[in-house]
Amino acid sequence: MTISIWRYSHLTLAVSTSIFILLAALTGVVLAFEPISNQLKPYAVKDAQSLTLDKTIAVLKAEYDEVIQIEIDKNDFVQADVITKAGDSETFYVNPFTGKKIGAIIEKAPIFKFATNLHRSLFLKSTGRAIIGVVSFLLFLMTVSGVFLIAKRQGGFKAFFSKIIKEDFNPYYHSILGRYTLIPIVIVTVTGVYLSLEKFSLLPTDSHRHEVVVMPSAKALQNNTDGFNVFKSITLSDVAHVEFPFSEDEEDYFILKLHDRELFVNQNNGTVVSEKKTGFVALASGWSLFLHTGEGSVIWSLVLLLTALSILFFMYSGFAMTLNRRKKRVKIENKFNKDTAEYIILVGSETGSTFGFAKSLYNALMAQGKSVFVSELNQYTTYKKAKHLVVFTATYGDGEAPTNATNFERLVGEIPQQNTLQYSVVGFGSLAYQGYCKYALIVDALLQMHYNFVPNIKLHKIHNQSVEAFNYWVSAWSKSKNLTLDVEAPLKPKGTKSKPLFKVVNKTEMNTDASFLVELEPARKSKFTSGDLLSITPENESVERLYSIGKTDKNIILSIKKHEFGICSNYLNTLKLNDMITAEIKQNKGFHAPTSAKEVVMIANGTGIAPFLGMVNNENRKPSKNYLFWGGRTKESYKLYSKLIDKAFNSRNLSGIYLSFSKEESQKKYVQNSLVEKEDLIARVLKNNGIIMICGSIAMMNGVLEVLENISYSKLGKALNMSQIKTDCY
Ligand SMILES: Cc1cc2nc3c(=O)[nH]c(=O)nc-3n(C[C@H](O)[C@H](O)[C@H](O)COP(=O)(O)O)c2cc1C
Numbered sequence: 001m002t003i004s005i006w007r008y009s010h011l012t013l014a015v016s017t018s019i020f021i022l023l024a025a026l027t028g029v030v031l032a033f034e035p036i037s038n039q040l041k042p043y044a045v046k047d048a049q050s051l052t053l054d055k056t057i058a059v060l061k062a063e064y065d066e067v068i069q070i071e072i073d074k075n076d077f078v079q080a081d082v083i084t085k086a087g088d089s090e091t092f093y094v095n096p097f098t099g100k101k102i103g104a105i106i107e108k109a110p111i112f113k114f115a116t117n118l119h120r121s122l123f124l125k126s127t128g129r130a131i132i133g134v135v136s137f138l139l140f141l142m143t144v145s146g147v148f149l150i151a152k153r154q155g156g157f158k159a160f161f162s163k164i165i166k167e168d169f170n171p172y173y174h175s176i177l178g179r180y181t182l183i184p185i186v187i188v189t190v191t192g193v194y195l196s197l198e199k200f201s202l203l204p205t206d207s208h209r210h211e212v213v214v215m216p217s218a219k220a221l222q223n224n225t226d227g228f229n230v231f232k233s234i235t236l237s238d239v240a241h242v243e244f245p246f247s248e249d250e251e252d253y254f255i256l257k258l259h260d261r262e263l264f265v266n267q268n269n270g271t272v273v274s275e276k277k278t279g280f281v282a283l284a285s286g287w288s289l290f291l292h293t294g295e296g297s298v299i300w301s302l303v304l305l306l307t308a309l310s311i312l313f314f315m316y317s318g319f320a321m322t323l324n325r326r327k328k329r330v331k332i333e334n335k336f337n338k339d340t341a342e343y344i345i346l347v348g349s350e351t352g353s354t355f356g357f358a359k360s361l362y363n364a365l366m367a368q369g370k371s372v373f374v375s376e377l378n379q380y381t382t383y384k385k386a387k388h389l390v391v392f393t394a395t396y397g398d399g400e401a402p403t404n405a406t407n408f409e410r411l412v413g414e415i416p417q418q419n420t421l422q423y424s425v426v427g428f429g430s431l432a433y434q435g436y437c438k439y440a441l442i443v444d445a446l447l448q449m450h451y452n453f454v455p456n457i458k459l460h461k462i463h464n465q466s467v468e469a470f471n472y473w474v475s476a477w478s479k480s481k482n483l484t485l486d487v488e489a490p491l492k493p494k495g496t497k498s499k500p501l502f503k504v505v506n507k508t509e510m511n512t513d514a515s516f517l518v519e520l521e522p523a524r525k526s527k528f529t530s531g532d533l534l535s536i537t538p539e540n541e542s543v544e545r546l547y548s549i550g551k552t553d554k555n556i557i558l559s560i561k562k563h564e565f566g567i568c569s570n571y572l573n574t575l576k577l578n579d580m581i582t583a584e585i586k587q588n589k590g591f592h593a594p595t596s597a598k599e600v601v602m603i604a605n606g607t608g609i610a611p612f613l614g615m616v617n618n619e620n621r622k623p624s625k626n627y628l629f630w631g632g633r634t635k636e637s638y639k640l641y642s643k644l645i646d647k648a649f650n651s652r653n654l655s656g657i658y659l660s661f662s663k664e665e666s667q668k669k670y671v672q673n674s675l676v677e678k679e680d681l682i683a684r685v686l687k688n689n690g691i692i693m694i695c696g697s698i699a700m701m702n703g704v705l706e707v708l709e710n711i712s713y714s715k716l717g718k719a720l721n722m723s724q725i726k727t728d729c730y
Helices: 005-039 053-063 110-121 125-154 169-199 280-293 298-328 353-367 408-414 438-449 467-480 567-573 606-615 635-650 671-677 679-687 698-716
Strands: 066-072 078-083 089-094 101-104 239-243 253-258 261-266 272-277 343-348 372-376 388-394 421-429 453-455 460-463 501-507 515-522 533-536 545-548 550-552 555-561 580-582 584-586 599-605 625-632 656-661 691-696 725-729
Touching (some): 005 125, 005 280, 005 298, 053 066, 053 078, 053 239, 110 125, 125 169, 169 280, 169 298, 298 353, 343 353, 353 388, 353 421, 353 467, 388 438, 421 467, 438 453, 460 467, 515 635, 533 567, 545 567, 550 606, 555 635, 599 606, 599 671, 599 679, 606 635, 606 691, 606 725, 625 671, 671 679, 679 691, 679 698, 691 698, 698 725
Parallel strands (some): 343 372, 343 388, 388 421, 421 453, 599 691, 625 656
Antiparallel strands (some): 066 078, 066 239, 078 089, 089 101, 253 261, 501 515, 501 580, 533 545, 533 584
């Protein structure tokens, strides 16, 4: 199978640099903590940034015998190198307002020293630095190829930021995180390369020179530095470093390294003798260092930390995806060649799973003694003896051809066949995408228009590699060919998570309201309770349908109303005993039976009774008094549930049941009417902090809430307390 150039580059770069990137990312995680821990030290003095330099110089001169230099680091800590009054030479952090010492210089912790060395040079000095520089560049290239892969996956650059459809955990989060960390990774890699180039002196040299501003005057105009205008106009936020004059010689200047320029200042009169602007290269070096290390900024250090962690995740998920793709790749060893086979199977596949289906068909046909040849759509060529063509193709991007099918359209136009072939196209896709099986439609149209091909059976689409849908196509196709094929389901790659299976252990007949009960037994041990939801997505459908679960023993009870055009209810109605279905249990904590209330009122209409059937038959529930109000059409409707209700009564789990029938001649009442009749009971439950649970239609819920509100006002003199109400209505 051809893999795209972008994926190939991305993977090759990842494999070839993996060990270095792993080391760089791991040490990057550690190093991100260094600026954070430094920033948390208490040496930054409030408002120091707006203090003017003349003030700091003055206090330092008064406090110490001699000041050699001051430096303001990335953390805004002011460092002074002084000779103390006791004659000692010392360097420490000072308070720039008072000149007093506030702490000793931070020693780099051994862990940070170790991580820095490993990160910068792998302990290999210049060789290591060069390797890291190159790896940084390769990581940048990997980011670029990653951008192209995301664009391809999304169906173009325009859709780069549109919603990513979740198929599996690794590809999904690889792409999602890739989009979030794209800019930080570009910054980290580009600055990494820049810093390496700087170390090897490969950057252009700074062309700026010191320019004389005022010639030094021989006459001392003023010998009072704190009065110098130039120092008054500079705040500490501008300063990186100040070197004090070494002697009283007029040729010895104050050397001020500011962020954007360097100044020489006459020590006697304060005139700026010469000035040098900071060049672009030096500015870029400063920015590169900051952006690469995060020094001085907790927020940027956190961004760098997350970026390094993401790189580790990319490595894990990228390799997991590659392994998974390899597992999916199916090898087919053709026993016949393209010119001797009667049956040709052409496959369009991006991640390999479609080959599994092709292999199943290949094996089944070979077992029948047929001559078969399997190949990729991009390998389309002439087939001398072929009479039947089957195309199995996935769709990728957003309705585009998978990578091994991109040339098919051209090839099919260029290459004529000797025979006329009967063809059938099967599309493998996902309903989650707008262009569901779109490429299969294109292939089908191309073959339809081609004079060498006649349709056999119409295009068949398969959602999410459904084996059932595949079997359905096999039986239709083999019937059209007068074949009896025994097709084995393609093996799912190891590690593919399949949805849980449930066995149908009971199913009632449909009653007069087209309602029925289904009892399902989970194939695997499952944790769920009444009130949770069961999500069912019928084959070939993308939209899930949620049903409220009633739990009896270890099984699930569903109450279903069959709607004329309801896909899911019709599907469930076709189930027979011992059929297996796939479904997912979804927790619905908001509708679990209360654990502490002494009295519970359960109100339902129609199939909304399902969770209550489970709750009132749960032997393990803490004893509470349960009252069930149910509304249906006729007495006949109720028969569906009567057995389970009687059981609950007999085991004393149900204290009262109040039925209302809307279509019964003798009654004609709704569940709301029963509530009004039992308003004393309702008021008592509300008053005693009981819980009222409602399940069924929204219309019923609205009517019921109105009645409850009225009862609360009239009987308790207050508004209904909604924290006592739980609903699950649709
Ligand atoms: C990134 C991505 C894009 C996809 N785009 C589409 C699409 O546009 N239309 C569609 O029907 N299926 C789409 N699919 C679903 C695949 O076609 C489907 O899962 C198919 O069975 C994969 O087959 P393969 O493993 O042989 O490539 C897409 C899947 C992925 C991962």
